[in-house]
Amino acid sequence: MAHDAGADQNQRVASVEFIVVQFLTGLASAASLFLVASGLSIIFGVTRIVNFAHGAFYMLGAYVAYTLTERFEGFFGFWGGIVAAALVVAAVGALLEIVLLRRIYRAPELFQLLATFGVTLMVQDLVVMIWGPEDLVGPRAPGLRGAVDILGLAVPTYDLFLIVLGPLVLGGLWILFHRTRWGVLVRAATQDRDMVAALGVNQTWLFTSVFALGIFLAGLGGALQIPRNAVTHLMDLSIIVEVFVVVVIGGLGSVLGAFIAAVLVSELNAFGILIFPKISIVLVFLVMACVLIVRPWGLLGRPEGPARQPAGLSIRPWQPMSQNQRLVMLAVVVAAGFAPFVTGDYALTVLAEIAVFALFAASLHFLMTVGGLASFGHAAYFGLGAYGAAFATTMFGMPMIGSLLLGPLLGVAGAILFGWFCVRLSGVYFAMLTLAFAQIAWSVAFQWVEVTGGDNGILGVWPASWAASPAAFYWLALAVSVAGIVALRVLVFSPFGYALRATRDSALRSEAIGIDRSRVQWAAFVIAGTFAGIAGALFAFLKGSVFPDNLAIPMSVDGLVMVLLGGIETVSGAVVGAIVYKALAIWLVSQTDLSKLVLGAIIVLLVVAFPKGIVGFAEDLLARRRAKADDGGAAARTTPAKAPAKAPAATSGSGAAPIAAPKMEAAR
Known part of the structure; x- marks a missing residue:
């Protein structure tokens, strides 16, 4: 009995020791996460840019630090290489802001996200070109290579260094923002950029310096990882999700909030896998969703101010298609229907994917x-x-038609549930809550192996025999997609669509005239989720399988890219954007090993050349031509009144013909 009591006592002591060490490990991870998250929070707070490339700069910091520390050995070589790597990455970030982002500050804010996504794609291929696809193991930190005994367990000295570094960086940032003139200007710009501009502050260089500081912190966070983890070309995606979570929980623009949230998220990761192994991935996003629902602006953030331009706000009012435009669209659809007669099976599969x-x-x-x-x-x-x-299909043995009809109902259910919470928020907090719910859905699909198959997915989702050929499935995908797109367009110009646009343009005015904003937006959320679910059901039969990647962030980003590339201020931009983006992505994969680099460069060029999207640019071009034609016609209509007075002078003595008449005819 005494032996059992002693064993229990030893187990409790060991448990306490393990908890302490695990807690310290979480704090070390929190320090690195805080460095990256604080940079993103600072950038967003001032420039309002959701910098999707922040993870890419974190990765660059790690790769550059690896190169420098391998080249310059010793104490000063290592630590000098760490700092130099962060400075190099900061210089690259400042150059990016000057060359690219500065050109599109006047564009809708989401276009800057599209530009940074293009940069991310480019960096992912560049690091493989320069450093290769293999994982790289950096040197251990000189002076911090040992371990410290804490409660009988060894804790790496480098982890203790990171634990101390986090609060030091937090204190340094506090001094920078509260005890320097530059910091005061940054805090002022975070609260009211327009007022700062009115006071004569040069926002151009303020934005550049803030962006460089944020990228420096990201690069430093990546550089400090090389003694702890291998350097890989996938580390940007692994960090960016956690960074977004930290920034949202802490509060956009709040450095102290980012520190608190980094500790919270890191400790959840450290203990979640031990206490709740089945839902360890879900935990962080559940916390994020709960914080956004209870306190939308985060733990230490402030309520969001008015955006520069509401998403979707168009200068020209939208109009339904004219009769001629409808005939042109019908001709395009009919021509698309003849594709099986002029293309092969592979091309038809690609076209079906584009339609989806x-x-x-x-x-x-x-x-x-x-x-x-x-x-x-x-x-x-x-x-x-x-x-x-x-x-x-696989569990209930339903035929393909039944699966296509009932399968999207799962997407509808998700939209009803998630949308009910999301529509209570607005702006970037709405966007981040949708991200949290999507990650919860992905985490469930990834970890609920008994039902979803986990990372192995669900296989054997094949189309029926009548739709098994590439031509038949293409016709099915084309018909369903065209019907869905037409239905959505009809909704745009329906009374419901007008009510929805009213809530978009002015929530207060729409509520004043009796429109229930939350209910209308919830209905729109469910409608959008329904058609997305239909597209997903088609995609399952197109690929013959379903994986958690279908719910992941890259898929959501692909959708954003398509919409923004086509033009967010247009009615038909999404379709054009989807055709251009998917056709480019699929074609480039088959043509080059550097498809991400080329695709990213094309996206960046399109953003700079067409800041309103491809369709938006075309509409502006047509509008300018019509305006020029109208001006020419108006000028021509005014010339006959002056012609009679000038006619005698023009013809007297020489018999020359009047000059105005030919010009008027040309104008006509």
């Missing part, structure tokens, strides 16, 4: 442009629709 993603992009476009609700997690409903069709 055109419907997916159109559903997101309806939510973003018509409703003014920018969703960063629209892939949740696409993926849920795909899983719904897979469940109906």
